[in-house]
Amino acid sequence: MQDIKLKATEKRGLHELEAGKDLLGWDEVTQxxxxxxxxGDASNIAHLKQEERDYSHYxxxxxxVASWRVVKPVFNMDVCIDCQNCWVWCPDTSIISRDKQMxxxxxxxxxxxxxxxEVCPTNPKSLLMFNxxxxxxxxxxxxxxKKKKEKK
Amino acid sequence: xxxxxxxxxxxxxxxxxxxGLGDVVATTGKEVQAFALYGSAKRGAALRAYNRIADEQxxxxxxxxxxxxxxxxxxxxxxxxxxxxxDKETTKYIITTHLSKEELIKEIPALQGKEDxxxxxxxxxxxxxxxxxxxxxxxxxxxxxxVSGMFELDYFLENMKRVLKKFPQKIIDANMEAITRAxxxxx
Amino acid sequence: xxxxxxxxxxxxxxDGNYAASQAMRQAQVDVMAAYPITPSTPIVENYGNYVANGxxxxxxxxxxxxxxxxxxxxxxxASGGRVATATSSQGFALMAEVLYQASGMRLPIVLNxxxxxxxxxxxxxxxxxxxxxxxxxxxxQLGAFNAQEAYDLALCAFKIGEDHSVRLPVMVHQxxxxxxxxxQNVYPLSDEEAYKFxxxxxxxxxxxxxxxxxxxxxxxxxxxxxxxxxxQHKALMDSRPVxxxxxxxxxxISGRKYNRVESYMMEDAEVALVGLGTTVETARVAAKQxxxxxxxxxxxxxxxxxxPFPFDLVRDALENVKSVGxxxxxxxxxxxxxxxxxxxxxxxxxxxxxxxxxxxxxLGGRDFSIEDAKNIFREQxxxxxxxxITTDIQQFxxxxxxxxxFFQTKRS
Numbered sequence: 001m002q003d004i005k006l007k008a009t010e011k012r013g014l015h016e017l018e019a020g021k022d023l024l025g026w027d028e029v030t031q032x033x034x035x036x037x038x039x040g041d042a043s044n045i046a047h048l049k050q051e052e053r054d055y056s057h058y059x060x061x062x063x064x065v066a067s068w069r070v071v072k073p074v075f076n077m078d079v080c081i082d083c084q085n086c087w088v089w090c091p092d093t094s095i096i097s098r099d100k101q102m103x104x105x106x107x108x109x110x111x112x113x114x115x116x117x118e119v120c121p122t123n124p125k126s127l128l129m130f131n132x133x134x135x136x137x138x139x140x141x142x143x144x145x146k147k148k149k150e151k152k
Numbered sequence: 153x154x155x156x157x158x159x160x161x162x163x164x165x166x167x168x169x170x171x172g173l174g175d176v177v178a179t180t181g182k183e184v185q186a187f188a189l190y191g192s193a194k195r196g197a198a199l200r201a202y203n204r205i206a207d208e209q210x211x212x213x214x215x216x217x218x219x220x221x222x223x224x225x226x227x228x229x230x231x232x233x234x235x236x237x238x239d240k241e242t243t244k245y246i247i248t249t250h251l252s253k254e255e256l257i258k259e260i261p262a263l264q265g266k267e268d269x270x271x272x273x274x275x276x277x278x279x280x281x282x283x284x285x286x287x288x289x290x291x292x293x294x295x296x297x298x299v300s301g302m303f304e305l306d307y308f309l310e311n312m313k314r315v316l317k318k319f320p321q322k323i324i325d326a327n328m329e330a331i332t333r334a335x336x337x338x339x
Numbered sequence: 340x341x342x343x344x345x346x347x348x349x350x351x352x353x354d355g356n357y358a359a360s361q362a363m364r365q366a367q368v369d370v371m372a373a374y375p376i377t378p379s380t381p382i383v384e385n386y387g388n389y390v391a392n393g394x395x396x397x398x399x400x401x402x403x404x405x406x407x408x409x410x411x412x413x414x415x416x417a418s419g420g421r422v423a424t425a426t427s428s429q430g431f432a433l434m435a436e437v438l439y440q441a442s443g444m445r446l447p448i449v450l451n452x453x454x455x456x457x458x459x460x461x462x463x464x465x466x467x468x469x470x471x472x473x474x475x476x477x478x479x480q481l482g483a484f485n486a487q488e489a490y491d492l493a494l495c496a497f498k499i500g501e502d503h504s505v506r507l508p509v510m511v512h513q514x515x516x517x518x519x520x521x522x523q524n525v526y527p528l529s530d531e532e533a534y535k536f537x538x539x540x541x542x543x544x545x546x547x548x549x550x551x552x553x554x555x556x557x558x559x560x561x562x563x564x565x566x567x568x569x570x571q572h573k574a575l576m577d578s579r580p581v582x583x584x585x586x587x588x589x590x591x592i593s594g595r596k597y598n599r600v601e602s603y604m605m606e607d608a609e610v611a612l613v614g615l616g617t618t619v620e621t622a623r624v625a626a627k628q629x630x631x632x633x634x635x636x637x638x639x640x641x642x643x644x645x646x647p648f649p650f651d652l653v654r655d656a657l658e659n660v661k662s663v664g665x666x667x668x669x670x671x672x673x674x675x676x677x678x679x680x681x682x683x684x685x686x687x688x689x690x691x692x693x694x695x696x697x698x699x700x701x702l703g704g705r706d707f708s709i710e711d712a713k714n715i716f717r718e719q720x721x722x723x724x725x726x727x728i729t730t731d732i733q734q735f736x737x738x739x740x741x742x743x744x745f746f747q748t749k750r751s
Contacts (some may be wrong), residue, residue, distance in 0.1 A: 020562060023562060023563075024566065025566060026565075026566040026567075026569040026570045026573070027570070028566075029563065029566045029567055029570055031445050031506065031543075031544070031570070031574075032443065032444040032445035032446070032506070032544065032555075032571075033443070033444070033556075033557045033559060033563075033567045034444065034445075034544045034553050034554065034555055034557075035553060035554040035557055036544075036551055036552070036553050036554075037552045037553065037554065038551070038552060041550045041551070042549070042550055042551055042552055043549060043550040058554070170522075171352065171354075171522045174352045174522050174523075175352045175522075178350055178351075178352045178524050179350075183523070183524050184352060184522070184523065184524060185521060185522070185523050186352070186521065186522040186523075187354075187516070187517070187520060187521035187522070188520065189516075209524075210523065211620035211621065211623050211624050212620070212621050212624050212709060213485075213514075213517050213518075213521070213617035213618070213620055213621050213707075214621055214706050214707060214708040214709060214711075215706045216706055216708040216709075216710075
């Protein structure tokens with residue numbers, strides 16, 4: 001492994017992604033609408049975690065779309081079996097998982113589509129949708145019990 | 153400016169002949185042009201190729217010309233194509249045929265009255281004898297060298313060897329023989 | 340570096356295709372992706388041959404269409420290589436979508452366009468229909484009038500497009516068959532001189548630079564698209580001095596001087612013909628003969644570099660003549676010819692506003708003779724003498740059947 005200085009930059013969701021904001025003139029836009037993803041030299045960063053990488057403001061990692069969401073998924077680690085189904089299916093790469101262990105949700109990029117809840121196989125679900133303004137602790141306290149199999 | 157029009161069938165080598173001639177002429181320091189009108193033409197279709205030779209850069213890109221020489225390398229085309237089109241009072245004709253000059257002119261009314269400017273040579277037979285296939289372009293070059301007096305035969309042969317250098321020695325030798333024979337046989 | 344040395348004479352007899360392919364070899368093009376089409380086939384065929392025989396250290400990529408050919412060129416160029424290809428006619432039309440991608444991403448690809456008519460009816464011969472199709476694509480477009488120029492301008496094209504202040508793709512046009520298949524004297528540069536002139540390829544934003552990963556092909560929509568296209572247009576307009584500089588440098592090593600607008604016998608000209616391609620040279624012969632034989636002060640103006648359009652230079656070249664015949668070798672499709680429109684617009688901003696008429700000619704490779712050019716000059720002379728346009732404003736030259744023309748001058 002290359003000996004490079006690890007630094008936690010954590011540039012996630014620094015700026016709001018919305019139309020009509022931070023617009024540049026023709027003389028300021030990049031040549032060929034080509035966008036560099038990182039600040040400075042990005043050699044040998046493949047082993048770094050997202051939060052350790054120096055993303056540029058062109059990269060969506062530094063933008064947040066949290067305000068686009070009206071309902072949010074809440075993750076209950078007590079029920080989760082780390083099957084990674086939600087990580088695979090999330091269309092916005094907003095499930096944070098390390099070493100196949102679910103850690104939580106990237107609320108800067110999650111748009112509240114509910115796919116993670118849909119694909120969660122546990123009983124009860126390890127992810128459930130709540131109102132955006134619902135407190136996480138409060139949401140976890142309302143978690144449903146395991147459902148019994150319905151008799152036919 | 154010397155202008156030459158070739159009458160040929162696709163596959164008989166008029167385009168290569170015109171380009172080969174251009175190649176040799178260029179070595180004398182002259183400016184040349186060699187082109188042909190073909191495209192979707194299939195083997196055997198009538199086509200015309202053209203040369204221009206001048207001391208100065210050639211700017212005229214039209215196919216239209218008043219030819220100084222008309223080179224016909226297919227015997228039947230001499231009869232069916234309009235070989236005297238846009239000719240001048242000085243236009244010289246070199247025509248591939250097994251006929252004598254008198255017999256040929258009898259067959260082509262357009263050539264009557266131009267007897268002193270018509271030359272015949274059997275490029276087909278010469279190529280069959282030397283190159284062992286019907287390839288009348290090389291013999292026609294030999295006949296042209298004789299009739300035009302543009303080069304010494306030896307100079308032309310030396311330079312054609314360079315033009316043909318990608319071919320095996322046997323083919324180069326056969327072409328040299330074909331050019332020499334036509335040079336000697338054109339009447 | 341190539342393994343084999345190609346043997347060159349000081350004086351070669353090459354056709355336009357061969358000449359262009361030799362420029363590709365001397366520039367040591369890294370990647371050529373191509374789908375061959377008549378009459379440009381020998382350019383890409385020869386490149387493949389040079390690669391196979393060790394004369395070029397490069398890669399020939401076979402693809403399934405011209406759309407794919409230009410797409411592969413875009414990919415290779417974005418990766419950071421010197422890239423070129425060739426096409427004609429329908430092939431050019433199929434590339435059209437990707438031409439805009441290449442210029443929008445500012446990729447300095449060189450495209451040899453051997454001009455050929457667009458079907459239908461099917462025709463392999465030369466007119467400028469394909470070239471006109473590319474006129475809004477954001478490429479620099481250069482016109483060669485003979486084989487020597489097809490070679491010279493191809494070398495210049497790399498140096499212009501790859502200049503870091505330009506970074507735009509460049510087309511080099513030559514007339515199908517009339518240039519591409521006509522062998523003429525060509526005086527090539529040595530391999531060393533040619534490569535030194537073109538220089539090493541210096542990549543910008545290359546995708547193979549792992550220290551700086553980049554996104555190509557971003558989506559913009561209405562809040563960004565306009566600014567990007569304006570910047571691109573500005574770059575195209577700003578390429579003009581770079582083109583002038585490259586032409587000057589080329590003159591130093593070759594003795595051959597090119598200009599964005601070429602003027603012949605225009606110093607004292609009363610009437611002029613404006614054109615492109617081999618027509619320009621034929622018209623020069625006609626103008627000279629008319630001066631000697633009929634005393635008509637005829638001149639010829641050629642728009643060698645018609646994108647970016649040299650609005651000011653066209654004006655400078657023509658503002659003092661009385662009548663101008665602008666020739667368009669493309670079916671105008673229900674309008675005045677494109678060259679006519681652009682030249683007229685330039686001349687409209689001069690104090691004297693010369694008379695301008697339009698000749699549609701040479702479609703599908705129809706021969707354009709010295710006599711055809713003379714007739715255009717003679718009609719301009721009649722206009723100059725009368726002080727108004729005496730013919731239809733748009734006419735067809737060299738067409739069989741009843742005379743065809745449209746629109747007359749409004750005189751009251």
